[in-house]
Amino acid sequence: MKLLEYQAKDFFLRAGIPVPREKLVLSPKEASDVAKEIGLPCVLKAQVGVGGRGKAGGVKVAKTAEEVATHSKAILGMEIKGEKVERLLCSEAIDIAKEFYTSVTTDRANRSLVMMVSPAGGVDIEQVASETPQRILKLQIDPLLGLQSYQTRRAAMFLSDDKEVRKQIISILNKLYRMYEANDLSLAEINPLVLTRKNKVIALDAKVILDDNALFRHPEFETYRILSADEEIEQEAKSKGLSYIKLSGKVGCIVNGAGLAMATMDLIKRFGGEPANFLDVGGSSSPEKMLAAIDYVTRDQNVCSIFVNIFGGITRCDDIARGLLESTKGSPLKVPVVVRLTGTNEDEARSLLEGTPFVPAADMADGARKAIAAARDN
Ligand code: GDP
Ligand code: MN
Numbered sequence: 476m477k478l479l480e481y482q483a484k485d486f487f488l489r490a491g492i493p494v495p496r497e498k499l500v501l502s503p504k505e506a507s508d509v510a511k512e513i514g515l516p517c518v519l520k521a522q523v524g525v526g527g528r529g530k531a532g533g534v535k536v537a538k539t540a541e542e543v544a545t546h547s548k549a550i551l552g553m554e555i556k557g558e559k560v561e562r563l564l565c566s567e568a569i570d571i572a573k574e575f576y577t578s579v580t581t582d583r584a585n586r587s588l589v590m591m592v593s594p595a596g597g598v599d600i601e602q603v604a605s606e607t608p609q610r611i612l613k614l615q616i617d618p619l620l621g622l623q624s625y626q627t628r629r630a631a632m633f634l635s636d637d638k639e640v641r642k643q644i645i646s647i648l649n650k651l652y653r654m655y656e657a658n659d660l661s662l663a664e665i666n667p668l669v670l671t672r673k674n675k676v677i678a679l680d681a682k683v684i685l686d687d688n689a690l691f692r693h694p695e696f697e698t699y700r701i702l703s704a705d706e707e708i709e710q711e712a713k714s715k716g717l718s719y720i721k722l723s724g725k726v727g728c729i730v731n732g733a734g735l736a737m738a739t740m741d742l743i744k745r746f747g748g749e750p751a752n753f754l755d756v757g758g759s760s761s762p763e764k765m766l767a768a769i770d771y772v773t774r775d776q777n778v779c780s781i782f783v784n785i786f787g788g789i790t791r792c793d794d795i796a797r798g799l800l801e802s803t804k805g806s807p808l809k810v811p812v813v814v815r816l817t818g819t820n821e822d823e824a825r826s827l828l829e830g831t832p833f834v835p836a837a838d839m840a841d842g843a844r845k846a847i848a849a850a851r852d853n
Pocket of ligand 2: 667680
């Protein structure tokens, strides 16, 4: 899991790596409040998962209150490499004397960890690596022995001639390494690590990637996961015992069992339609589950019709029918709903739905065709 800068800075703070005073904001209004607190000039930084946001215009220095307003408005509205900017980090502006690059990652080929440092920090380390590789120092770290003091001394000497600066760099490299190890990271990177004009070394940017295979050892890291609106609904549905996955078509599908869900989607495609989702209410479906299922599917604005395809085994068809009727109690159906029910208590279910707006289907193929036609007309 790749963290955003402001989340990665949490790790830095806990590790004791110095960072600028800064705060996450979500609106231009909040940005101007925080800018007052932090002081001007300040830096506004788009919080996105993709790299190179500085070059894309996602990092701007604001010298006045007006600039805070215009920059925060511009950055919060922009898209960087397809990612919409929804969060902004408002950060104390730093007077930079030098920019370094530092990172720790795993070197699988050498079965070790590797620390990389370069005096050519800033925005494009890939370019440094390809054009002037001698400006990057790579240190292999034996995972059993850990980072050695001769290594951090060598790294610090590679970056600076100043004794006081080297001391600060050594301390930061040790903390970066310990942070990497203690949290099972797969990357910890500071680019740039800067030397300020007041001779302080401080991490201006932060990149942290958590090792997904080790997440079970750190359940608290789940709070860093940022879900898209669709993923949030999927998670919510999961907590109610429904497997719901949003797709891009117009025919909503409510079925029981993953196999039947697949078959239903195949059939809809076969007859020229596009499923809007995959929703499996599971076995032993109660009227409440059915009600929730209808709710999730109709929340999707793309849905123009729904195909309810249930094979009653443990699930009783009359339960499904009761759930469907319940869903129309408060408000009428927003889209046509085609229902195919077969198996346990199907006769009872059919008579419950008789004379209601639910459209009965004779079999699966008939239901799929009717739902596609209804979506087309709706
Ligand atoms: P990235 O482009 O996504 O890596 O964003 P960074 O946070 O690394 O910032 C990119 C560049 O913006 C840095 O290398 C700096 O040159 C510049 N920058 C960022 N913050 C400051 C600041 O506080 N003061 C100054 N002078 N420059 C900054
Ligand atoms: Mn950077």
